[in-house]
Amino acid sequence: MVWQGASYLFGKLAVLVTTLVLARLLVPEDFGLVALAMVFITYADSIADLGVAQALVYLPRTAANTRAAMLSALGFAAVLGAGALLGAPVVAALFGEPDVAPLIQLLSISLVAGAVASVPESLMRRDLQFRRLSSAAVLRSVAVGIVSVVLAATGLGAAALVWGTIAGALVYVVATWALVPARPDVRVWRTQRAALGSVLGYGLPAAGGLLLSKLIFDIDYLIIGHQLGAEALGFYTMAFRIPELLILNVFFVVSSVTFPVYSQARSEPERLQRGYLNSVRIQAAYGVSAGLGTAAVAPVLIPVLLGENWVPVVAALVPLAVYAALRSLGAGANDIYKAIGRPGLSVQISLLRLVVLVPTLVLATRWGFAGVAWAQAGAAAVFVVLMQGVALRVLGLRASQLLRAAGPGLTAGAATGGAALLVVLLLPGADVVVLAVAVVAGLAAGGGTLHLLAPTLAREVLRMFRRRTPSRPPAA
Structure with a gap:
């Protein structure tokens, strides 16, 4: 977690700086077009390796499993890449945005690249x-930032992203x-049917769950893009990006x-229980404090970070920050469902969530993109209870x-949220001054409360970081 956290901080700082620069080089419609294209690619990318990345984490590391995983990933990614090339005009027509088609076709390259990287990535994650x-x-984040900014400065528009x-x-x-x-064995022509069945038997439900999670995560983009247009989607995307960078991506890091x-501890129930409660x-x-704090400072945060042209973002940022806190x-x-060998539970819960979420968000478009954001927060509150109930x-x-x-x-x-909100409501002055004082007040109030209620939490976290299990990764 230390290494993943450091990578996250560096990578997301690069993304934040890039976003702030691009906000002044591009217009909201450019962000909206790329968001539409990325929604489609994100769905395809979530299943491009047929779940073999997760299967390699769960299953024993053997050369047979590695070969089966590589064959599955490469074959299906090639099919998806071809589908993106041919189906891009259909997707563009669905949204009434013809400029989206060439963006989707270009992004098909990233599908194949992701599949090629999935095997070494998952083996390093397993060990x-x-x-x-x-x-x-970190190298990936730097490359994205440099190339995007340089090309945007040349006037390339949405294609720069x-x-x-x-x-x-x-x-x-x-x-x-x-x-x-340890270099994986990628002689896919030697793939055994039994290994292929084992990898796909775990990987397909895992891929299905991940696909549904991605769809749930991005269904608001689809609905806003279709119902409200590219400009509204641009505002919503920018609003979502702040809690995504500050909160949601942190938990993606933790999940990795x-x-x-958890997979290593699945045969020790008491250890697994303790680990899960510690993670909660x-x-x-972190998540509730960061979410409520961001919601409280939103009215001064957006003008300071993005400028007056992006003030409409505030209406969506407040509920989306609450949504991130609930998530x-x-x-x-x-992660618990997958670690105990039951990835199908994620599929079942995600299907139910999708059935509830789609009509709710469509109805919420009556109140614009801010209405969609509040609907997201409400749905998140309901499904937190369901997901934790199953986990328990x-x-x-x-x-x-x-x-x-x-509780703490x-x-x-x-x-945190209460102290920051009082400063925003009562302190006069320039937005940047109010923002700075609100952040300090929120951190002091939240940190002091946490110290009173859970004084040993910091020591427990440090003790977990010091627990290391040296091991030499086996040959693939």
């Missing part, structure tokens, strides 16, 4: 080689294959670590244990 993975991720994404994907392929400690760790405590403390309370449940059942935990784990974080989050 907890996060220092190497972090190095590759796409070429930046492609450059990052290609750099990541080279980096993962160069950094993997907890899944392989940490994630609630943090459910983070980790899917499969782990054999009581609801009172979960509430005790999350919930209280600290309320203190």
